[in-house]
Amino acid sequence: MEYNAKQLQIIQVAERLFAGKGFSGTSIRDIAHEADINVSMISYYFGSKEKLIEALFEVRFNESAERLDNIVSNEDLSPLQKIYILIDGVIDRLLGNKCFHNIMLREQLSGEERTQVISDLIYELKLKNWQGINSILREGQEKGHFKESIDATLLSATLYGTVNHAITTQSFYRRINSLESLGQDEFDKSLKQKLSKHLKSIFKATVAYETIE
Amino acid sequence: MEYNAKQLQIIQVAERLFAGKGFSGTSIRDIAHEADINVSMISYYFGSKEKLIEALFEVRFNESAERLDNIVSNEDLSPLQKIYILIDGVIDRLLGNKCFHNIMLREQLSGEERTQVISDLIYELKLKNWQGINSILREGQEKGHFKESIDATLLSATLYGTVNHAITTQSFYRRINSLESLGQDEFDKSLKQKLSKHLKSIFKATVAYETIE
DNA sequence: TCACAAATCAAACGTTTGTTTGATTTATCT
DNA sequence: AGATAAATCAAACAAACGTTTGATTTGTGA
Numbered sequence: 317m318e319y320n321a322k323q324l325q326i327i328q329v330a331e332r333l334f335a336g337k338g339f340s341g342t343s344i345r346d347i348a349h350e351a352d353i354n355v356s357m358i359s360y361y362f363g364s365k366e367k368l369i370e371a372l373f374e375v376r377f378n379e380s381a382e383r384l385d386n387i388v389s390n391e392d393l394s395p396l397q398k399i400y401i402l403i404d405g406v407i408d409r410l411l412g413n414k415c416f417h418n419i420m421l422r423e424q425l426s427g428e429e430r431t432q433v434i435s436d437l438i439y440e441l442k443l444k445n446w447q448g449i450n451s452i453l454r455e456g457q458e459k460g461h462f463k464e465s466i467d468a469t470l471l472s473a474t475l476y477g478t479v480n481h482a483i484t485t486q487s488f489y490r491r492i493n494s495l496e497s498l499g500q501d502e503f504d505k506s507l508k509q510k511l512s513k514h515l516k517s518i519f520k521a522t523v524a525y526e527t528i529e
Numbered sequence: 530m531e532y533n534a535k536q537l538q539i540i541q542v543a544e545r546l547f548a549g550k551g552f553s554g555t556s557i558r559d560i561a562h563e564a565d566i567n568v569s570m571i572s573y574y575f576g577s578k579e580k581l582i583e584a585l586f587e588v589r590f591n592e593s594a595e596r597l598d599n600i601v602s603n604e605d606l607s608p609l610q611k612i613y614i615l616i617d618g619v620i621d622r623l624l625g626n627k628c629f630h631n632i633m634l635r636e637q638l639s640g641e642e643r644t645q646v647i648s649d650l651i652y653e654l655k656l657k658n659w660q661g662i663n664s665i666l667r668e669g670q671e672k673g674h675f676k677e678s679i680d681a682t683l684l685s686a687t688l689y690g691t692v693n694h695a696i697t698t699q700s701f702y703r704r705i706n707s708l709e710s711l712g713q714d715e716f717d718k719s720l721k722q723k724l725s726k727h728l729k730s731i732f733k734a735t736v737a738y739e740t741i742e
Numbered sequence: 743t744c745a746c747a748a749a750t751c752a753a754a755c756g757t758t759t760g761t762t763t764g765a766t767t768t769a770t771c772t
Numbered sequence: 773a774g775a776t777a778a779a780t781c782a783a784a785c786a787a788a789c790g791t792t793t794g795a796t797t798t799g800t801g802a
Binding site: 535566567568570573 | 781
Binding site: 335336337338339340341418421422424425426427428439442443446467469470472473474476477478479480481482484485488489491492493510511514517518521522 | 548549550551552553554631634635637638639640641652655656659680682683685686687689690691692693694695697698701702704705706723724727730731734735
């Protein structure tokens with residue numbers, strides 16, 4: 317599906333509001349007001365509020381389609397280098413699309429799946445990510461660089477969980493670390509560096525043998 | 530505040546529904562129907578829907594008041610043992626109160642804080658947990674058991690983030706690991722063990738010197 | 743310039759929302 | 773048993789909800 321500029325603008329506003337107040341907590345009048353359009357335009361362009369959030373997922377998923385394959389299939393990189401690049405990719409992606417990932421986290425917290433479309437998309441994405449990590453880990457094991465007792469599932473949980481938690485509780489950590497004066501961009505930059513270093517050291521200590529680089 | 534049996538029953542039903550559909554997504558008629566009471570009873574007992582969720586937070590927070598102090602102040606345990614007990618405690622607590630922690634995660638995802646009461650309670654809880662981890666880590670450093678370059682903030686993120694992520698995406702991991710036949714209790718038990726082993730090995734590798742136990 | 747389609751609008755639609763009302767039942771206490 | 777308070781109920785309330793309508797404006801191609 318193709319969306320024109322006006323539709324993309326509506327999607328962008330909806331994304332911000334859904335992230336802030338949730339899907340049920342955001343009314344189409346909220347969206348219309350923030351996007352400076354008439355309420356009826358949402359039904360006119362998307363059909364319904366439900367279809368609007370589906371369009372949001374569709375757009376954001378299409379944007380991040382490739383990405384992983386390039387890392388996995390790169391012959392020049394060692395398994396550990398691939399892991400490092402993967403880690404930085406996840407950090408950049410989650411920190412660079414905070415609103416959308418906020419919405420995706422909310423959707424995953426919902427027991428009653430509102431829409432099959434969205435849960436299918438999320439499943440597909442998770443599967444890809446999991447397969448990517450898995451194939452890198454297996455390659456490392458086959459080459460004798462990584463330990464045999466590795467749980468890709470739990471390592472994924474640590475990677476995504478740590479980044480998500482850091483983002484979700486960032487206002488708290490700003491407070492206790494007296495970083496409230498920092499601008500958002502500066503804070504994000506510092507957070508990226510810390511997360512990167514932290515996760516790389518965890519992964520190295522968990523998967524790699526001592527002797528490896 | 531004290532709550533009678535009927536109020537606690539309402540709170541319990543509300544907790545389950547809020548976890549499944551979110552606060553905005555759950556109507557007081559939903560709650561009243563599931564709890565088999567009249568809609569007006571919620572206003573009668575709590576004043577408003579908003580006050581109901583505040584009551585839920587109040588009750589759940591009071592339940593888990595002590596807990597941490599006992600670990601930190603126990604003289605017989607080594608710092609690493611304390612960390613291990615802390616890890617198992619977090620796993621048990623999060624897995625044992627899935628509904629409530631689902632709601633708490635949702636609240637933390639909300640930018641516009643609906644209620645100062647709730648965000649204050651969450652802040653207080655986070656602070657306690659962070660201080661607990663921090664004091665154990667510092668004790669380990671002072672005794673020369675732990676490395677000096679430890680970031681308590683990021684380690685907290687890894688601990689809570691990993692467990693939260695594992696719980697949130699459990700249906701996915703059941704699917705890809707062909708564990709769909711397992712009952713919820715069996716799955717939880719197996720997940721607990723795996724998370725415990727995984728996180729302990731991460732913490733040991735990250736904070737402890739090689740020579741230590 | 744005309745005709746036709748796309749876009750925009752205020753207004754109204756029928757539901758659902760959280761809350762309140764006032765009557766009625768149930769429990770408590772002397 | 774009788775009086776007083778607590779609990780429960782169906783019904784109604786205004787407000788907000790997502791969506792639709794029908795008229796009006798804007799844009800496009802001939």
